[in-house]
Amino acid sequence: MRALIFFFLISFLLAGCGGGGSLATIRMKNMRYVAAEVQAQAGESVTLRVFNEDGYAHAFDLDGLDLHAQLAANERREFVIPVLAPGRYPFYCSTPGHQMAGMEGVLVVEP
Numbered sequence: 001m002r003a004l005i006f007f008f009l010i011s012f013l014l015a016g017c018g019g020g021g022s023l024a025t026i027r028m029k030n031m032r033y034v035a036a037e038v039q040a041q042a043g044e045s046v047t048l049r050v051f052n053e054d055g056y057a058h059a060f061d062l063d064g065l066d067l068h069a070q071l072a073a074n075e076r077r078e079f080v081i082p083v084l085a086p087g088r089y090p091f092y093c094s095t096p097g098h099q100m101a102g103m104e105g106v107l108v109v110e111p
């Protein structure tokens with residue numbers, strides 16, 4: 001029992017330090033999110049790396065996590081989410097007309 005508590009404590013500390021987390025890459029190219037479905041694991045920290053590979057500005061909007069960012073041409077941003085609950089988190093580009101043109105995707109968090 002004591003070992004189990006110790007294990008959970010270490011896991012918690014590692015998660016707090018950013019260790020054991022995963023990386024999800026979201027690329028914007030040709031008015032699309034290149035991987036329209038991105039996977040992540042629940043219960044650990046996730047680094048979302050968003051890269052605008054187009055020669056013009058895009059936005060990254062993920063309402064479920066209240067993430068909203070403007071990305072200039074060829075700009076790269078990272079968002080660290082300490083912990084995610086399982087579920088589907090749709091994201092889109094809020095630049096006028098872009099979501100209608102197909103700029104949307106979903107972050108799928110597996111339990």
Ligand SMILES: [Cu+2]
Nearest residue numbers: 058093095098
């Ligand atoms: Cu866009």
